Amino acid sequence: MSRSWERKVQKNQAQINKQRKKLGKAPLMAAKSSAEKVDTFKGRSYLMPAFLLLFILFYVIVTVSSEAYEQTGTMFWVTVGCYIVLALLFMLRRPYLSVGSDFVRSRRFTGDRSIYANNIKAISAQKGYIVVEQHKGGNWVFSRVINRFPTDQMADRLRAFCAQHGIAFNEK
Structure with a gap:
């Protein structure tokens, strides 16, 4: 049997078992994926978040110490926040x-x-x-x-x- 066919059967079986569970009935058969040992x-990941935090620190220091800092609006701080969120995402996404x-x-x-x-x-x-x-x-x-x-x-x-x-x- 081909793998794509097996995946279709497993997907359909999982959907039917979810429906049966909502109705309070027992599942038809145990899905193969739950029996398979993985x-x-x-x-x-520490390297990429550390790099992003160092980059944003450099960016903040260079921008705050320049004469153009008074002209930066909220978009500067949104950018800083987005880089921090990206670093956090890389840290949490193991x-x-x-x-x-x-x-x-x-x-x-x-x-x-x-x-x-x-x-x-x-x-x-x-x-x-x-x-x-x-x-x-x-x-x-x-x-x-x-x-x-x-x-x-x-x-x-x-x-x-x-x-x-x-x-x-x-x-x-």
Whole structure:
């Protein structure tokens, strides 16, 4: 059965189960996604929020110390507030790596992305870094220094994932 068909069935099943739950009835069948074991490793982004806060601090110092400060209106403070909110958003929106039965999922800059096992060329692990190499597209790099990922635990789970699917796992 194709994956798109499986996803359609799961989606429809979830909708029907929600309706049945509202009516107080038992669900038809347990959805596959709830039975599937997915290991999620969360990190914490400090680098980008720190950069944004330093940038806005520089912006405020330069603007306040200039002669044109009297001419700035509320838009200056709205801009400062928006940068602070953006830094807070980057701080609270934690990066993660989820390892499922046949996929690896992560939050990229443009949203959540998945790579299925047949699209992974190799996975490399070294002290503080995990690199997932794809056949098409750029490599995914997970760093302990930049995003505070638990790379040792991730390497253990990814080693088992590679052994299960016959993917090359390089340890340095």
